[in-house]
Amino acid sequence: MIVELGHLSLILALMVSVATVLLSFEGARRGHVASLAWSPRLSIIQFVLVSASFAALTYAYVTSDFSVLNVALHSHTEKPLIYKISGVWGNHEGSLLFWALVLTLYAAAVSVFGGKLTPSFKARALGFQSLVTSGFLLFMITTSNPFLRIDPPALQGNGLNPLLQDPALAFHPPLLYLGYVGLAVVFSFSLAALVEGRVDKRWASNVRPWALLAWGLLTGGIALGSWWAYYELGWGGWWFWDPVENASFMPWLAGTALIHSVTVVEKREALKSWTVLLAILAFSLSLIGTFIVRSGVLTSVHAFAVDPERGVFILGFLAVVIGGSLTLFAMRANLLKPKGQFEIISREGSLVFNNLFLVTVLFTVFLGTLYPLFVDAILGEKLSVGAPYFEATFIPLFIPILFAMVLGPIMAWKKASLRATLYRLKYVAIASVVFVALVAWMTSTYEVLALLGLALGLWVLFGVLWSVADGMSLGRVSLASSYNRLRGFTLGRWGMFVAHLGIAITVLGIAVSATWSDETLANLRVGEGADVGAYHFRLDGLQPVAGPNYSAVRAFFSVSKIGDTSQEITVLMPEERTFWSPPTQTTEVAIYSMLKGDLYAVIGNETQGGRWSARLYFKPLITWIWFGGILMMLGALLSMFDRSARRSDGEDK
Amino acid sequence: MTTPAKKRKQQRLLLIIIALVLLSVVAALMMRAMEDGITFFISPTEIAENGKAVGERFRLGGLVEEGSVSSEENGLVILFNVTDTLNSTPVRYRDILPDLFREGQGVIAEGSLNADGVFIADKVLAKHDENYMPPEVMDILERAENYDENKDENN
Numbered sequence: 001m002i003v004e005l006g007h008l009s010l011i012l013a014l015m016v017s018v019a020t021v022l023l024s025f026e027g028a029r030r031g032h033v034a035s036l037a038w039s040p041r042l043s044i045i046q047f048v049l050v051s052a053s054f055a056a057l058t059y060a061y062v063t064s065d066f067s068v069l070n071v072a073l074h075s076h077t078e079k080p081l082i083y084k085i086s087g088v089w090g091n092h093e094g095s096l097l098f099w100a101l102v103l104t105l106y107a108a109a110v111s112v113f114g115g116k117l118t119p120s121f122k123a124r125a126l127g128f129q130s131l132v133t134s135g136f137l138l139f140m141i142t143t144s145n146p147f148l149r150i151d152p153p154a155l156q157g158n159g160l161n162p163l164l165q166d167p168a169l170a171f172h173p174p175l176l177y178l179g180y181v182g183l184a185v186v187f188s189f190s191l192a193a194l195v196e197g198r199v200d201k202r203w204a205s206n207v208r209p210w211a212l213l214a215w216g217l218l219t220g221g222i223a224l225g226s227w228w229a230y231y232e233l234g235w236g237g238w239w240f241w242d243p244v245e246n247a248s249f250m251p252w253l254a255g256t257a258l259i260h261s262v263t264v265v266e267k268r269e270a271l272k273s274w275t276v277l278l279a280i281l282a283f284s285l286s287l288i289g290t291f292i293v294r295s296g297v298l299t300s301v302h303a304f305a306v307d308p309e310r311g312v313f314i315l316g317f318l319a320v321v322i323g324g325s326l327t328l329f330a331m332r333a334n335l336l337k338p339k340g341q342f343e344i345i346s347r348e349g350s351l352v353f354n355n356l357f358l359v360t361v362l363f364t365v366f367l368g369t370l371y372p373l374f375v376d377a378i379l380g381e382k383l384s385v386g387a388p389y390f391e392a393t394f395i396p397l398f399i400p401i402l403f404a405m406v407l408g409p410i411m412a413w414k415k416a417s418l419r420a421t422l423y424r425l426k427y428v429a430i431a432s433v434v435f436v437a438l439v440a441w442m443t444s445t446y447e448v449l450a451l452l453g454l455a456l457g458l459w460v461l462f463g464v465l466w467s468v469a470d471g472m473s474l475g476r477v478s479l480a481s482s483y484n485r486l487r488g489f490t491l492g493r494w495g496m497f498v499a500h501l502g503i504a505i506t507v508l509g510i511a512v513s514a515t516w517s518d519e520t521l522a523n524l525r526v527g528e529g530a531d532v533g534a535y536h537f538r539l540d541g542l543q544p545v546a547g548p549n550y551s552a553v554r555a556f557f558s559v560s561k562i563g564d565t566s567q568e569i570t571v572l573m574p575e576e577r578t579f580w581s582p583p584t585q586t587t588e589v590a591i592y593s594m595l596k597g598d599l600y601a602v603i604g605n606e607t608q609g610g611r612w613s614a615r616l617y618f619k620p621l622i623t624w625i626w627f628g629g630i631l632m633m634l635g636a637l638l639s640m641f642d643r644s645a646r647r648s649d650g651e652d653k
Numbered sequence: 654m655t656t657p658a659k660k661r662k663q664q665r666l667l668l669i670i671i672a673l674v675l676l677s678v679v680a681a682l683m684m685r686a687m688e689d690g691i692t693f694f695i696s697p698t699e700i701a702e703n704g705k706a707v708g709e710r711f712r713l714g715g716l717v718e719e720g721s722v723s724s725e726e727n728g729l730v731i732l733f734n735v736t737d738t739l740n741s742t743p744v745r746y747r748d749i750l751p752d753l754f755r756e757g758q759g760v761i762a763e764g765s766l767n768a769d770g771v772f773i774a775d776k777v778l779a780k781h782d783e784n785y786m787p788p789e790v791m792d793i794l795e796r797a798e799n800y801d802e803n804k805d806e807n808n
Contacts, residue, residue: 341660344667356672360679367683368690382694382789384712389690393682521748523729585753604749607728613749 003068006056007147010097013049013104014137016042017130024127028120028195039123040111046133047101047108054088054101057146061088067153070094070146076159078549086170092294093146095173099290100136102181103129106210110185117206124192125185132184135317143310162550162579162586168228176221176248180286182214183251186258187283187325190276194328197335199276204266207279209640211262212495215255216636222248223629234587234602236519236617238625241390246369247289250362254282257358259636260351268340268348268413273333274355280329284322285362291318297373343415350408357401364393395449402456402507405500406463410470428466432458445515453511460504464497495639502631509624513597518618523611533618535599536562537572542612545575552577552588555603555612559592569594574603574614598622692763696793697740705766713742713762713772714790722756735760735772737797744772751779759790 020042027035057070061084066072074091075084089098107129114122140146189207193199225248230238239245261275291297291314342348368385375381406428407421422429436455440446469475471493472485518533529538540556552575559569572590579586592599597620604613695711705711718741721734731750734741744762754760754777762774 338661344664352668356675360675364679364683371691382792383691384694385687385690386692387690389683389686392686392690393679396682397679521729523727587749602749608724609727611727611729613729615749 002056003060003065003147003149006053006060007145009049009053009056010137010141010147013046013053013100014134014141016046016049017104017134017137020046020130021127021134024123024130028123028127031120033119036119036123039126040114043104043107043111043126043130046130047104050097050101050104050137054097057094057097058085058088061085064157065153066155066157067149067151068146069148069150072150072154072157074158076157076549079157079159079165080548082167082170083165089173089177093140093144095177095290095294096136096140096144097146098174098177099181100133100140102177103133103136103184106181106185107133110188110210114206116202121192121196124195125188128188128191129184132188132321135321139310139313139317143313159549159579162577162584166228166232168224169232172221172224172228175217175224177290179214179216179218179221179255180248180251180290182210182217183255183279183283183286185210186214186279190279191325191328194276194332194335197332199265199272199336200269201266204262204275208259208262208266211255211259211279212636212640215252215259216633216640218248218252218255219629219636220633222252223626223633226629227626230622231589231591232586234589234615236517236600236602236615236619238622241368241385241387243369243372244293246365246390247293250365250369251282251285251289253358253362253365254278254285257355257362258282260354264340264348264351268342270338270340270342270348271352271355272336272338273329276333276336277329278355278359280322280325284318284325285366287318287321292373340414342413345411345418346416347408347411347413349416350404350411353404354401354408357397357404361394361397361401364397365390368393399452399456402460402503405460405503406467409496409500410467424470425463425466428459428462431462443516447515450511450515453507453514457504457508457511460500460507464501464504468497490642492639492642495635495637495642497635498638499632499635502628502633502635504628505624505631506628509621509626509628513619513622513625516620517622520616522614522616523607524614525609525611530614530616531562532599532616534562535569535618536560536565537599537601537614537616538565539612539614540571547577550577550579553603555601555614557590557601557614557616559599570599572599572601574601576603576605593623596620694761694789694793696737696796697735697742698737698797700742700766701740707768708765710763710765712789713744713764713774714793715741715760716790716794717754717756717758717760719756735762737793739797742772743770744774744777746774746777748775748777751777754779761789 020039023035023042024039026032027039057068059065060068060071061075062081064071064075064077064084066075070091070093074094075087079087088094107126110117110122110126110129114125117125186207189203189210193203222245225245226238229240229245230236258275258278261271261278264271265275297311340348368389371385372383375383406425407418410424411421432455435458436451439454440451445451468486471489472482474482477485518535520530520532520537522530522537524530524539526539526541529536531537537557537559540558543554543556545552545554554573554575557572557574559572560567561569570592572592574590575588577586577588578584587602587604590601597618600617600619602615604615607613689710693711694714695705697713697715699705700713713735715735715737718734718736721732721736721741723732724730725732726747730745730747732743732745733756734743736742744764746762758779761778762772763776763778764772764774767773
């Protein structure tokens with residue numbers, strides 16, 4: 001009964017969203033006040049209906065109602081409650097429902113918090129948002145209905161891939177989707193602005209918080225996913241340039257460009273049409289990302305052929321949304337006349353530089369990700385584009401971005417001098433170079449790429465610290481007035497510092513862990529040990545373990561410094577787990593995080609003569625990668641709450 | 654004095670030039686990166702027929718041949734044959750075996766051939782669960798199955 005109500009609610013939501021589209025656009029076109037007032041209300045009703053639908057599916061999962069096909073395929077009675085719930089969005093149909101839920105959630109949020117928007121703009125934005133929602137709901141109801149029943153009901157569910165039964169992965173998709181779909185708001189605002197032919201400071205300051213929120217959540221989602229890959233997959237890696245990862249990375253790159261260019265619109269009323277184009281691009285990539293991950297097209301192009309209905313709908317939907325918005329852009333972009341003039345060497349110029357490189361990186365990632373699909377579809381040949389391709393294109397393009405990241409924020413708007421800017425940063429440059437030289441000499445490492453990465457990370461780190469000190473005129477005025485200046489920093493400025501600091505921390509984590517990690521493949525009897533860099537891992541014993549829905553072998557490794565075996569640092573307990581339903585084996589990594597790095601152990605299988613294979617690592621500063629991600633997210637949120645830009649309208653007029 | 658409109662045009666031109674230069678640099682970068690970034694899926698039959706250069710990286714797909722698994726270094730090194738039912742290629746892998754590595758099951762190994770024609774794998778991917786067969790392996794097996802028919806048609 002509840003399941004049927006959920007289904008009904010979904011159909012009602014589709015009807016309401018179509019009504020919202022018609023009412024909003026007609027109302028805005030005619031300037032009909034009563035219709036305009038209904039647009040936000042209907043958006044909130046959509047949210048309520050989709051929430052009810054989502055709650056119904058969640059209920060079916062929690063009660064293990066195996067008469068529902070989706071639940072029977074993806075759940076199991078013995079699964080812990082939290083994974084029953086996360087199972088709701090862990091499959092194609094459920095994840096679409098979650099998408100629709102977030103789409104309507106954002107529309108409702110715009111309805112409630114968008115008080116500063118004019119009624120007609122708000123209606124148009126909600127109209128576009130509802131158009132996307134309608135597409136999603138229609139797709140779900142016609143081809144991917146999560147509420148389908150089976151008769152007779154299944155006795156037991158199929159279960160969920162045990163790799164996915166993990167707290168970080170339970171919350172990785174929701175965070176990612178909150179980011180993806182947040183870009184839909186920016187998209188809707190951009191299309192509404194195109195219809196009205198007006199992109200100005202006001203528009204930018206209305207869009208900026210949504211763009212920052214979406215970007216921050218996307219950053220968090222990607223970081224969480226990468227952390228999961230690090231501790232769950234057991235390969236010691238944290239990013240594999242897998243198409244699934246790239247699918248989330250591409251909207252992130254577009255979003256990064258977007259939050260920078262929207263600042264230029266807000267402060268200087270330049271780069272208007274470019275910003276709108278980026279917003280369209282960012283959301284289009286979110287859509288493409290969701291669909292290529294969820295449709296199964298990545299594992300095989302033939303997934304489309306197996307299920308042609310879905311494939312055709314997806315391609316049609318993408319064509320309508322992307323093609324339609326680009327057509328609208330082509331027709332209306334000429335109305336967006338830039339106001340603010342600027343020289344190439346200026347704050348604006350540096351942001352254009354940032355955008356140019358980010359979009360270029362995006363292009364190379366896009367090509368590498370989709371190339372195997374094209375080749376398979378056209379030539380029928382199987383190939384994969386691996387990490388070497390992405391590293392060879394990504395790294396050279398990111399070096400200029402990191403270098404310019406320190407220069408841009410200290411340049412003046414309109415016109416600046418490159419030489420003077422570089423000269424101001426002389427101590428930052430010297431400090432970075434000296435530090436790198438010391439590290440190279442002390443560790444006898446002379447790999448150019450490793451040292452360059454380290455140098456750039458330090459350059460950004462010191463650059464940010466110097467900028468803060470410079471902004472408060474530290475040492476040039478009294479401490480008290482320095483402190484006052486510090487307090488005078490806007491939240492936007494703080495956000496920028498914190499986010500850039502996050503980039504520096506992540507870059508340092510990547511460079512150091514990639515260069516100075518130690519790895520040993522060992523084959524040990526109980527009582528034997530192996531050396532990993534400066535550490536000694538000793539296999540103390542093995543023990544069978546019974547979990548809630550698996551059985552496991554647990555190994556005990558006591559870790560100590562080489563030459564000081566009496567001082568035990570920690571005992572690592574990796575496991576090899578065997579799940580019953582579906583029958584699957586996974587390795588459970590054991591990690592001990594220290595300030596200077598992670599001790600990481602993976603237990604393999606029993607080999608011969610009572611030996612067990614194991615992979616043991618020391619990974620210096622690796623947690624900095626995700627810590628930097630948290631800082632970036634925090635920076636975005638800080639900046640989001642900056643209202644000062646709106647108050648000081650017209651500072652340059 | 655340059656007028657704002659003229660200046661804007663100049664700037665746009667400069668920007669287009671910068672973008673074009675960047676684009677050509679990137680194109681060159683990508684061409685180079687593609688050379689060692691792309692790995693092909695190859696079947697044992699394709700190796701038997703066309704050969705493969707020593708040291709060239711590719712992915713070998715097929716089934717773990719029944720009765721072919723043996724080991725060295727107290728089990729740390731695994732030797733096995735990958736077969737597509739027509740031909741088979743010996744593989745050497747020194748690492749932890751993936752979960753669910755079994756004789757007669759689908760497998761993908763990544764690495765390169767050595768001078769003795771042994772495929773030195775540094776990555777072995779087996780399936781995650783009992784029901785799943787990697788699509789690439791499926792493809793290779795299908796090709797092998799249709800092999801004789803294709804031969805006949807060509808003659």
